[in-house]
Amino acid sequence: MIPYNKPFIIGKELEYIRQAVESGKISGDGKFSKLCQSLLEKRFGYGKVLLTSSCTDALEMCGILLNISEDDEVIMPSFTFVSTANAFILRGAKIVFADIRPDTLNIDESKIEALITPKTKALVIVHYAGVSCNMEKISAITEKHSIALVEDAALAIDSYYKGKALGSFGQLSTLSFHETKNIIAGEGGALIINDPQYFERAEIIREKGTNRAKLFRGEINKYEWVDIGSSYLPSEIIAAFLYAQLENMDTVIKKRISLWNLYFQKLKPLQELSVITLPILSEGSTMNGQLFYLLCNNEKDRNNLLDFLNQQKIKAVFHYLPLHLSPFYINKHDGRSLPVTESTSGRLIRLPLFYEMKDDEQNYIISKIFDFFNINH
Numbered sequence: 001m002i003p004y005n006k007p008f009i010i011g012k013e014l015e016y017i018r019q020a021v022e023s024g025k026i027s028g029d030g031k032f033s034k035l036c037q038s039l040l041e042k043r044f045g046y047g048k049v050l051l052t053s054s055c056t057d058a059l060e061m062c063g064i065l066l067n068i069s070e071d072d073e074v075i076m077p078s079f080t081f082v083s084t085a086n087a088f089i090l091r092g093a094k095i096v097f098a099d100i101r102p103d104t105l106n107i108d109e110s111k112i113e114a115l116i117t118p119k120t121k122a123l124v125i126v127h128y129a130g131v132s133c134n135m136e137k138i139s140a141i142t143e144k145h146s147i148a149l150v151e152d153a154a155l156a157i158d159s160y161y162k163g164k165a166l167g168s169f170g171q172l173s174t175l176s177f178h179e180t181k182n183i184i185a186g187e188g189g190a191l192i193i194n195d196p197q198y199f200e201r202a203e204i205i206r207e208k209g210t211n212r213a214k215l216f217r218g219e220i221n222k223y224e225w226v227d228i229g230s231s232y233l234p235s236e237i238i239a240a241f242l243y244a245q246l247e248n249m250d251t252v253i254k255k256r257i258s259l260w261n262l263y264f265q266k267l268k269p270l271q272e273l274s275v276i277t278l279p280i281l282s283e284g285s286t287m288n289g290q291l292f293y294l295l296c297n298n299e300k301d302r303n304n305l306l307d308f309l310n311q312q313k314i315k316a317v318f319h320y321l322p323l324h325l326s327p328f329y330i331n332k333h334d335g336r337s338l339p340v341t342e343s344t345s346g347r348l349i350r351l352p353l354f355y356e357m358k359d360d361e362q363n364y365i366i367s368k369i370f371d372f373f374n375i376n377h
């Protein structure tokens with residue numbers, strides 16, 4: 001079986017884990033956490049970065065930092081991972097789902113303003129497949145209506161909009177280092193804080209509601225319970241692994257982009273024959289090779305292609321199921337249909353794409369897709 005994803009070691013991951021253990025401290029916020037955080041801050045121009053145990057954790061921290069409560073509404077796409085919504089549901093918010101654009105599968109910026117009410121507290125956007133949302137229009141909307149902007153940049157590390165790193169637009173943004181993402185730590189994530197008003201409270205929430213970070217810096221001589229919070233920080237073993245990955249980010253992403261480009265070039269003839277649709281880059285956006293998807297013409301074709309590829313020992317997979325139709329939310333949703341989300345999610349397939357993928361594996365996958373459509377190549 002060619003897997004959909006395969007974790008990899010690219011540099012000093014194991015050596016750094018050993019160093020962390022031998023240093024006598026493997027709980028959170030040691031040397032490797034700080035190295036990861038400052039690398040991300042410097043490279044991408046982020047305000048401040050705090051490592052978390054997952055992107056889910058970082059999103060939950062956003063819900064707390066924005067003081068989201070039962071009276072609030074949060075707008076986000078329905079075509080996203082459950083964590084984007086759960087983080088705000090946990091604070092009691094009502095989620096108002098927006099439809100996506102048919103080209104990039106990102107939130108449709110022209111449909112946001114109609115959803116804003118006096119109760120709207122935040123807009124959460126997702127850069128699908130690492131391709132940017134229309135940040136000019138979106139930033140203008142959140143500024144005009146004074147609502148917070150959160151970027152779920154789980155898929156978007158090292159991708160840019162008009163030269164500015166994704167994750168640097170939101171007051172708060174999040175990254176994921178889950179094993180399926182570009183840069184991995186098994187489970188891991190980061191909260192990016194671009195608005196300084198949240199710096200101090202973010203540290204406290206992440207350390208169980210205490211001001212322990214201030215104690216570590218020698219600013220106080222005992223630490224106390226000062227706010228709500230949880231344990232959102234990863235151990236130094238995770239941070240050590242992650243730091244080695246971050247040091248090799250350029251190599252990983254370059255490889256993934258070249259795999260992505262090869263899929264795109266080789267599958268183009270199928271798009272010209274109108275049997276599939278390939279991804280599109282939005283204006284001003286770069287791409288980071290995070291995932292390669294294609295859209296079939298209908299759900300039946302998609303399911304048949306998935307079955308066929310799985311029979312050929314290729315682990316192709318679908319992606320997000322619309323959250324507004326999920327068993328948990330369908331009765332809480334306001335009943336609006338989201339036609340693009342509903343039609344797209346059932347037609348999408350992601351192809352295997354991982355750092356150690358071999359040319360012959362990729363060529364085999366491409367040839368099987370041509371076989372499925374009975375087209376010679």
Ligand SMILES: *Cc1c(COP(=O)(O)O)cnc(C)c1O
Nearest residue numbers: 054055056081083154176178189
């Ligand atoms: C992967 C993903 C998450 C969750 O990331 P974890 O690190 O696994 O918590 C959240 N949002 C989006 C858009 C994702 O793709």
